[in-house]
Amino acid sequence: GAGVSQSPSNKVTEKGKDVELRCDPISGHTALYWYRQSLGQGLEFLIYFQGNSAPDKSGLPSDRFSAERTGGSVSTLTIQRTQQEDSAVYLCASSLVVGSGGAYVTQYFGPGTRLLVL
Amino acid sequence: GQQVMQIPQYQHVQEGEDFTTYCNSSTTLSNIQWYKQRPGGHPVFLIQLVKSGEVKKQKRLTFQFGEAKKNSSLHITATQTTDVGTYFCAGGAGTASKLTFGTGTRLQVTL
Numbered sequence: 001g002a003g004v005s006q007s008p009s010n011k012v013t014e015k016g017k018d019v020e021l022r023c024d025p026i027s028g029h030t031a032l033y034w035y036r037q038s039l040g041q042g043l044e045f046l047i048y049f050q051g052n053s054a055p056d057k058s059g060l061p062s063d064r065f066s067a068e069r070t071g072g073s074v075s076t077l078t079i080q081r082t083q084q085e086d087s088a089v090y091l092c093a094s095s096l097v098v099g100s101g102g103a104y105v106t107q108y109f110g111p112g113t114r115l116l117v118l
Numbered sequence: 119g120q121q122v123m124q125i126p127q128y129q130h131v132q133e134g135e136d137f138t139t140y141c142n143s144s145t146t147l148s149n150i151q152w153y154k155q156r157p158g159g160h161p162v163f164l165i166q167l168v169k170s171g172e173v174k175k176q177k178r179l180t181f182q183f184g185e186a187k188k189n190s191s192l193h194i195t196a197t198q199t200t201d202v203g204t205y206f207c208a209g210g211a212g213t214a215s216k217l218t219f220g221t222g223t224r225l226q227v228t229l
Contacts, residue, residue, distance in 0.1 A: 043219040
């Protein structure tokens with residue numbers, strides 16, 4: 001596709017339920033990132049994929065959060081036993097990593113998934 | 119870990135006034151990027167700076183990377199209502215792809 005797509009665009013769930021958020025990066029982009037943005041706040045880094053592996057999971061807030069990427073393309077972010085504090089916009093971005101010394105790491109963001117936990 | 123702070127958090131200007139946001143990193147950066155997020159939208163890439171002391175211009179926007187590669191600024195001349203949004207800097211370290219985003223500066227422009 002032309003850009004990064006995310007689904008669903010909006011998700012309302014009840015506390016304690018599991019949710020899955022999907023990200024479809026720009027074709028050919030090897031790097032994929034997940035961020036969380038609470039209302040009026042900055043971008044909180046969650047996890048980064050290079051291909052199918054995740055070199056940096058440091059931002060995942062708890063073990064209720066997990067993410068995977070298969071085929072070097074689509075990624076899913078899963079939140080188990082959702083809590084009200086998980087309510088936020090979850091943004092996915094992808095980038096084309098050229099290589100060392102001249103890496104272009106411009107990130108292209110998707111429209112986000114707005115998650116509301118009641 | 120690396121921290122990137124921006125000031126101010128919020129600025130309200132009248133159309134035609136200038137605006138500047140400052141970005142400061144706790145560590146030396148290999149590159150700095152700037153993104154703009156319109157209200158209700160997602161961050162959109164504006165520019166990347168790589169060299170120490172680099173200055174780049176995009177129409178009314180001037181971006182600067184500090185000599186020590188630990189700070190950066192974005193200056194908008196003669197703001198317009200279309201400039202409304204939150205401006206984020208994002209710092210890269212080494213060749214890693216991960217960027218650390220700044221805390222953002224929200225700009226409000228009124229007539």
